Amino acid sequence: MPKTVIGVMGPGSSATAFDLKNAYDIGRLIAEKGYVTLTGGRPNGVMEAALKAAKDAGGQTVGILPSGDKRDASAYADIVIVTAMMSARNNINALSSDVVVACGIEAGTLSEIALALKADKNVVLISQNETGNAFLEKLGQGSLYLASDARAAMDIVEQHLK
Numbered sequence: 001m002p003k004t005v006i007g008v009m010g011p012g013s014s015a016t017a018f019d020l021k022n023a024y025d026i027g028r029l030i031a032e033k034g035y036v037t038l039t040g041g042r043p044n045g046v047m048e049a050a051l052k053a054a055k056d057a058g059g060q061t062v063g064i065l066p067s068g069d070k071r072d073a074s075a076y077a078d079i080v081i082v083t084a085m086m087s088a089r090n091n092i093n094a095l096s097s098d099v100v101v102a103c104g105i106e107a108g109t110l111s112e113i114a115l116a117l118k119a120d121k122n123v124v125l126i127s128q129n130e131t132g133n134a135f136l137e138k139l140g141q142g143s144l145y146l147a148s149d150a151r152a153a154m155d156i157v158e159q160h161l162k
Helices: 017-032 045-056 086-096 107-118 130-140 150-161
Strands: 005-009 036-039 060-065 079-082 099-103 122-126 144-146
Touching (some): 005 017, 005 107, 017 036, 017 045, 017 122, 017 150, 036 045, 036 086, 045 060, 060 086, 086 107, 099 107, 099 150, 107 122, 122 150, 130 144
Parallel strands (some): 005 099, 060 079
């Protein structure tokens, strides 16, 4: 039986301290539940924080790289998948996740959220961007859920995995 995969998406170099804390916390919670943490695989921002936390908690991790070079991956990615697809790899991130948790919003994250919603995936968003939150909540029409922090996000994830 396949393992449950939780995608953690969010900004890279533009991630805020709030984004990074929530990414770390959700990565840890995912691992503690025995799920697999999937990110964009690069060694920065939300991707790195979630992967590091999952590894710190003894979890399994997957990184889906936009490049074609495994050397671009975070040291915390157990399984590295190279795509050489640049941003088009965002669709792989969305489709490979059972549920997506987005920690913050930027252009790449926005595309992952939209692709996940289009694929009928549930998305949990932890963001302080009220304008973006309102837009995405309306766009998500019952498949996008807002959470105040990682603990609340994991509660929502668990509800949708039942």
